[in-house]
Amino acid sequence: MSEAALPETVVVDGESLTPEDVVAVARHDAPVELPDEAWEKMQDSRERVESVLESGDPVYGVNTGFGHLVETHIDREDIERLQTNLVRSHAAGAGRELSRSEVRAMMVTRANTLAKGFSGIRPSVVELLVSMLNEGVHPVVRSRGSLGASGDLAPLAHMALVLIGEGEAHVDGDRLDGADALDAAGLNPVTLASKEGLALINGTQLTVGLASLFVVDAERTIEAADAAGALTTEVTMGTTANCDPAIHEIRPHPGQKQSAETIRHLTAGSTVLESHKDCERVQDAYSIRCLPQVHGAVRDAVSHLREAVEVELNSVTDNPLVFPAGDVDERAPGTDVAAVVSAGNFHGEPLALRLDYAAGALTELAAISERRTDRMLNPEVQESYLPAFLTERSGLRSGYMIAQYTAAALLNECRSLGRPSIDSTPVSGGQEDHVSMSGQSALHAQTVIENVSTIVGVELLCASQAAEFLDDGLELGTGTASVRDSVRSVVPPLEEDRQLDDELETAGDLVRFGAIRAAVNEALD
Structure with missing residues (x-):
């Protein structure tokens, strides 16, 4: 949306x-x-x-x-x-x-x-x-x-x-x-x-409020990562054979099928893919070839979290709970018209566990995105037609070299965050002897999604820059061209070295707040 x-x-x-x-x-x-x-x-x-x-x-x-x-x-x-x-x-x-x-x-x-x-x-x-x-x-x-x-x-x-x-x-x-x-x-x-x-x-309203923001941002980020991966596949002269429906029908995880379908649609009409259909490369690297499997698993993790968030948003989570008399066990304290029941709906475990799982899944999305970025920048592994670090006269210029450093630093922070839901410290004289730490899980998830959106944004910047070096006459897919144009509407091609922090933030915002998703949806309609 x-x-x-x-x-x-x-x-x-x-x-x-x-x-x-x-x-x-x-x-x-x-x-x-x-x-x-x-x-x-x-x-x-x-x-x-x-x-x-x-x-x-x-x-x-x-x-x-x-x-x-x-x-x-x-x-x-x-x-x-x-x-x-x-x-x-x-x-x-x-x-x-x-x-x-x-x-x-x-x-x-x-x-x-x-x-x-x-x-x-x-x-x-x-x-x-x-x-x-x-x-x-x-x-x-x-x-x-x-x-x-x-x-x-x-x-x-x-x-x-x-x-x-x-x-x-x-x-x-x-x-x-x-x-x-x-x-x-x-x-x-x-x-x-x-x-x-x-x-x-x-x-649980701090937890579920932040989890709601996280779910929406995460879904947008996954779609942007699919778009970035599709564009990277093209500019690194990869293949989308790994997205053939037959492959995913025999391992029909919903998210995997969705990501594969998205890649196919985004790259439809690409003459870049057609240009090297008969090349000698046997296989792409995992960060390209396994994109549907990894992105799809992340989709499914976030979907699992959304289910819990939608339930929690419309649940009663305080204590004690006030019911009409007769709606609960007759032994509950109260009067002829009311029953007041002390219970545990305030416990954040249903969100804490899934938040930690989803944050870990988004970290994996960042990890595979960063590896694709390396394939475009690294002169030891990239396609021969791409200049080192995506800049002419590399050496004199550093191009997007340090953007990858930032992506790596953000990825490290995501990996270093703990999993609060596995911890519990008794409080209140031992009366509250098992707690969920769901609030901390939600705060960690916020940090993760901010970092991951920037990491995917770095891939989009690099893939858009790599597209500048395609041979004349080669055309990106209808969807990937739209994604590239969305990036180019706010970030110009990198011709001379320049300060990059503002455009890294801009690219992250394109990912997290839905501009890339909107470009994808427009292209697929």
């Missing part, structure tokens, strides 16, 4: 949010709407909490302490203070601040899960969260501190502080105290009632 195809307005109803919706809100400021039916569901849920509070029975999150302090009963007159103290004490993050888009992704996903009506929060509190999105009030949120169980507590607490007029937020480029930020947008802070602090901070 290209940027132009993103939704113009996003409805948070707890049922239909997609990764593309998150991108539209996070990066393009799409307006957010809270429908009447969501308001009604939240109001019903709130009334159930009030009935439990009236009963006076000890219920976690309503009138008890938290974590290890679960056995501590809180008096009725301290209920509101309890929720405010919870938000303040849990705003204990560290590290860099989340970017504007990362904060907005977390906010819209939190609003959506609350809109399902199982969290016991007043609709007016969620309405304020939606209004902050629409008016551009962006809390200052520290990125580190989440363990991915009980959800992403610390980052969400930094977000929640602004709703009560505390913390800090950015508004129109200014960094303001929470109360001043709300006032600048014409909004008023709320005073939290029973359970509402916990409802705001207990969930």
